[in-house]
Amino acid sequence: MPPDAILQGLDTGDVSALARAISLVENQRGGFERVLTHIHERLGRGGARRIGITGPPGAGKSTLTEQLIRSFRGVGLKVAVVAVDPTSPFSGGALLGDRIRMETASTDPGVFIRSMATRGSIGGLATTTEEVCDILEAFGFERILIETVGVGQTELDVARSAETTVLVLVPESGDGIQTLKAGVMEVADVYVINKADRPGAEKMQREIEIMLGIRRGNAYRHVGAHHGPDRRMAVGRSGPKGLPDGRGQAVEAASTQPAWEPVVLQTIAPKGEGVPALIDALDRHRAYLEASGRLALRRRERLAERTRAAVNRAVQQWVWEGSGAEAILTQALDDMTAGTRSPYEVAAEILEQAKSGAPR
Amino acid sequence: MPPDAILQGLDTGDVSALARAISLVENQRGGFERVLTHIHERLGRGGARRIGITGPPGAGKSTLTEQLIRSFRGVGLKVAVVAVDPTSPFSGGALLGDRIRMETASTDPGVFIRSMATRGSIGGLATTTEEVCDILEAFGFERILIETVGVGQTELDVARSAETTVLVLVPESGDGIQTLKAGVMEVADVYVINKADRPGAEKMQREIEIMLGIRRGNAYRHVGAHHGPDRRMAVGRSGPKGLPDGRGQAVEAASTQPAWEPVVLQTIAPKGEGVPALIDALDRHRAYLEASGRLALRRRERLAERTRAAVNRAVQQWVWEGSGAEAILTQALDDMTAGTRSPYEVAAEILEQAKSGAPR
Numbered sequence: 001m002p003p004d005a006i007l008q009g010l011d012t013g014d015v016s017a018l019a020r021a022i023s024l025v026e027n028q029r030g031g032f033e034r035v036l037t038h039i040h041e042r043l044g045r046g047g048a049r050r051i052g053i054t055g056p057p058g059a060g061k062s063t064l065t066e067q068l069i070r071s072f073r074g075v076g077l078k079v080a081v082v083a084v085d086p087t088s089p090f091s092g093g094a095l096l097g098d099r100i101r102m103e104t105a106s107t108d109p110g111v112f113i114r115s116m117a118t119r120g121s122i123g124g125l126a127t128t129t130e131e132v133c134d135i136l137e138a139f140g141f142e143r144i145l146i147e148t149v150g151v152g153q154t155e156l157d158v159a160r161s162a163e164t165t166v167l168v169l170v171p172e173s174g175d176g177i178q179t180l181k182a183g184v185m186e187v188a189d190v191y192v193i194n195k196a197d198r199p200g201a202e203k204m205q206r207e208i209e210i211m212l213g214i215r216r217g218n219a220y221r222h223v224g225a226h227h228g229p230d231r232r233m234a235v236g237r238s239g240p241k242g243l244p245d246g247r248g249q250a251v252e253a254a255s256t257q258p259a260w261e262p263v264v265l266q267t268i269a270p271k272g273e274g275v276p277a278l279i280d281a282l283d284r285h286r287a288y289l290e291a292s293g294r295l296a297l298r299r300r301e302r303l304a305e306r307t308r309a310a311v312n313r314a315v316q317q318w319v320w321e322g323s324g325a326e327a328i329l330t331q332a333l334d335d336m337t338a339g340t341r342s343p344y345e346v347a348a349e350i351l352e353q354a355k356s357g358a359p360r
Numbered sequence: 361m362p363p364d365a366i367l368q369g370l371d372t373g374d375v376s377a378l379a380r381a382i383s384l385v386e387n388q389r390g391g392f393e394r395v396l397t398h399i400h401e402r403l404g405r406g407g408a409r410r411i412g413i414t415g416p417p418g419a420g421k422s423t424l425t426e427q428l429i430r431s432f433r434g435v436g437l438k439v440a441v442v443a444v445d446p447t448s449p450f451s452g453g454a455l456l457g458d459r460i461r462m463e464t465a466s467t468d469p470g471v472f473i474r475s476m477a478t479r480g481s482i483g484g485l486a487t488t489t490e491e492v493c494d495i496l497e498a499f500g501f502e503r504i505l506i507e508t509v510g511v512g513q514t515e516l517d518v519a520r521s522a523e524t525t526v527l528v529l530v531p532e533s534g535d536g537i538q539t540l541k542a543g544v545m546e547v548a549d550v551y552v553i554n555k556a557d558r559p560g561a562e563k564m565q566r567e568i569e570i571m572l573g574i575r576r577g578n579a580y581r582h583v584g585a586h587h588g589p590d591r592r593m594a595v596g597r598s599g600p601k602g603l604p605d606g607r608g609q610a611v612e613a614a615s616t617q618p619a620w621e622p623v624v625l626q627t628i629a630p631k632g633e634g635v636p637a638l639i640d641a642l643d644r645h646r647a648y649l650e651a652s653g654r655l656a657l658r659r660r661e662r663l664a665e666r667t668r669a670a671v672n673r674a675v676q677q678w679v680w681e682g683s684g685a686e687a688i689l690t691q692a693l694d695d696m697t698a699g700t701r702s703p704y705e706v707a708a709e710i711l712e713q714a715k716s717g718a719p720r
Contacts, residue, residue: 033704040702296697303696303703307689310707312676318711319675320668329667336663337656342400343663344393347670351678355715 003031007038010139015109018139022114025131033310036131039138044299048137049286052146052162059168060194063269064278065147071279072143073110080112080141082132084125084148084158112141126157127309130302133161159187163295164285166190166278169208171200189262190281196266196274208264260288319354328353363391367398370499375469378499382474385491393670396491399498404659408497409646412506412522419528420554423629424638425507431639432503433470440472440501442492444485444508444518472501486517487669490662493521519547523655524645526550526638529568531560549622550641556626556634568624620648679714688713 001009001020009017024032051068053061065081072079114136116129133144148158159165167188172195191208193201263281267274289295319325328350335341361369361380369377384392411428415421425441432439474496476489493504508518519525527548532555551568553561623641627634649655679685688710695701 033708037702037704040696040704041699043699044697045699300693300697304689304693307692307696307703307706307710308680310703311679311685311710312672314707314711315675315679315714316672318715319671325671329664332667333660333664336400336667337404337660339401339403339405342397343667343670344397344400346667347674348393350667350671351674354675355678 003034006031006035010035010039010135013140015112018112018135019114021135022132025135026116026128028128028313032131036134039135042138043134046137046140046142048142048144049164049282050133050137050144050146050162051282052148052159052165053168054148054159054165054188055168055192056170057149059170060269061147061149061168064168064192064194064267064275065145067269067272067275068143068145068279069111070272071275073108076110077142078110078112078140079143079145080114080133080136080139081145081147082114082116082129082136084116084129084146112136124157124309126161127306127313129158130161130306163289163298164189164282166192166282168192168194169204170195171198171204189260189285190278191262191264192274192278193264193266194269197268201266205264205266212262212264214261214264260285260292319351322354322357325350325354363394366391366395370395370399370495373500375472378472378495379474381495382492385495386476386488388488388673392491396494399495402498403494406497406500406502408502408504409524409642410493410497410504410506410522411642412508412519412525413528414508414519414525414548415528415552415554416530417509419530420629421507421509421528424528424552424554424627424635425505427629427632427635428503428505428639429471430632431635433468436470437502438470438472438500439503439505440474440493440496440499441505441507442474442476442489442496444476444489444506472496484517484669486521487666489518490521490666523649523658524549524642526552526642528552528554529564530555531558531564549620549645550638551622551624552634552638553624553626554629557628561626565624565626572622572624574621574624620645620652679711682714682717685710685714 001017003024006017006021006024008014010021021035023029024035053065055061069079069081114132116125116132129146133146136144144162146159146162159167165188167190169191171193191212193204193208195201263285265274265277265281267278269275286295289298329346332341332346332349336343336346361377363384366377366381366384368374370381381395383389384395413421413425429439429441474492476485476492489506493506496504504522506519506522519527525548527550529551531553551572553564553568555561623645625634625637625641627638629635646655649658689706692701692706692709696703696706
């Protein structure tokens with residue numbers, strides 16, 4: 001399908017054009033930037049929301065995603081799922097999406113499920129995921145679920161490309177808490193203890209809340225219970241989304257509103273227990289983002305980040321495709337192996353060569 | 361310490377110069393490429409080996425590392441440990457190294473332990489880790505242990521920057537096996553089931569071996585047991601190090617030797633049980649890499665990769681530091697937020713601007 005046909009298909013709601021547009025973006029093939037530019041004006045207009053769902057393998061993310069799809073469809077919302085499996089470089093990350101697809105067995109045109117292959121993602125997986133979500137949003141999907149396996153940095157970056165990040169854990173996962181202790185913990189907006197009918201759910205909830213510094217009252221806590229909004233909004237600790245480059249801090253400083261206090265809740269996904277409370281938490285987090293001005297600020301920050309990523313991608317393509325860089329590298333390999341030239345000297349030569357060949 | 365003093369200190373074996381050189385490289389501060397160029401000719405000369413150790417939190421990696429340090433020191437080898445914790449963007453990744461340091465309580469100048477802060481690693485964590493290891497090798501360390509927490513893609517990339525990758529698991533870690541099933545499994549050369557005195561060690565060993573496609577004989581299997589070298593060398597399956605970009609395949613095709621069949625063994629790290637078998641497996645893997653020609657091939661591949669990474673880093677620095685790129689971005693933010701310009705249009709403008717300002 002030529003790029004023009006893809007653009008036209010996107011405009012007329014053709015699902016096969018959607019699939020092709022996503023492939024184009026995912027593989028960064030010719031014309032992908034044109035597609036993304038074409039749809040850009042439609043973004044951030046409607047009330048589309050992106051929800052990241054992450055957690056260790058076996059935490060029940062797919063079943064929970066399934067329940068969210070059902071809930072959203074129940075109120076007529078169009079739902080897309082982007083399943084990203086960065087822990088699976090060899091299988092190409094197709095596992096998650098397949099599982100959800102199988103469970104949904106969906107012929108519902110209001111549901112779209114896409115697995116992201118993670119091989120050779122040039123511009124970074126989080127950026128590519130965001131771009132795929134852009135296309136889905138522009139196509140009219142109102143809830144976009146970004147599901148990833150694992151709690152490493154790559155996975156968290158992907159999950160954080162959503163507005164709201166949900167971390168799913170299970171009571172018996174000792175690894176869960178250990179990982180959390182290692183600092184991963186503070187990245188989510190909503191914490192779900194799934195399979196809460198297993199022993200240790202209460203204990204885990206307590207541990208997580210202590211770790212997050214959430215003050216505890218005497219409120220009766222049952223499956224799906226959560227703190228009242230008054231308490232959640234009232235805590236002045238710094239936001240959980242502080243990013244290493246200080247972007248989070250900028251957002252923080254620009255807002256006079258208190259930070260979001262993470263919600264910890266319990267679910268039993270196959271039975272749907274706790275799912276309404278999760279939906280409610282998602283709604284409240286979105287409302288918080290809007291009321292605090294953080295949604296608009298984050299959109300700006302994301303656009304700046306996206307532009308940076310696009311520049312870095314383009315400049316790399318330019319230097320490698322244009323000016324005989326590969327030839328210089330190949331010729332220099334013997335010298336580098338012999339130790340007479342370093343990779344940094346060769347890199348400098350390649351860059352100089354590219355610059356001197358640049359058109360004025 | 362000025363760069364010249366650092367270079368001189370590295371040449372004379374000054375440990376404070378070593379620490380400063382590592383900081384320089386880690387933060388990619390001015391002069392870091394000069395330091396790396398300076399030491400380049402000393403690399404790949406001696407018999408220095410790099411061993412990556414990864415696994416989920418709580419698998420006992422630090423204790424095992426401790427045992428390896430003891431063994432290597434016992435035969436007079438100088439040992440460096442680079443502890444990288446990519447799951448810990450907020451704590452700066454200092455946990456692992458501190459733990460090992462605490463346990464070693466070492467005043468032994470033949471041991472050097474360094475934690476890698478993972479914040480804002482521009483060129484990618486795996487590249488930076490390799491560069492730090494280069495400095496350690498050039499300084500005279502003969503065994504370099506690269507320890508990372510987690511089994512996500514970032515962690516595996518870091519562990520794979522070593523010549524030999526060890527994946528440490530524990531019997532009760534259900535997550536372990538689940539993660540393995542997700543495809544992470546095939547990245548290690550040696551699999552260690554640590555805490556093998558806990559229930560389920562035998563079962564886990566069986567499961568891993570089946571998953572790896574290792575044929576099983578009737579050999580008696582005890583703590584520290586491993587397959588004989590005849591069988592391990594005889595299996596013709598494709599190598600476990602096939603990288604997404606096809607580098608692994610190239611190495612594979614260029615060698616006429618059979619691929620390495622991963623070793624699975626059991627340890628009880630605090631007691632040192634199984635550690636000699638682990639050392640033996642490491643030795644045999646190194647011998648295999650040398651005999652098969654893969655060591656030389658991989659060194660070439662790594663140098664090419666390093667050069668690519670250095671080019672990409674340099675070209676990004678050039679475009680962002682030189683030519684008013686940030687100013688263009690800042691001015692365009694309102695348009696992008698309003699939807700009238702896309703990040704890709706702005707990126708193209710920034711790149712054009714950089715190129716037109718490039719010196720001939």
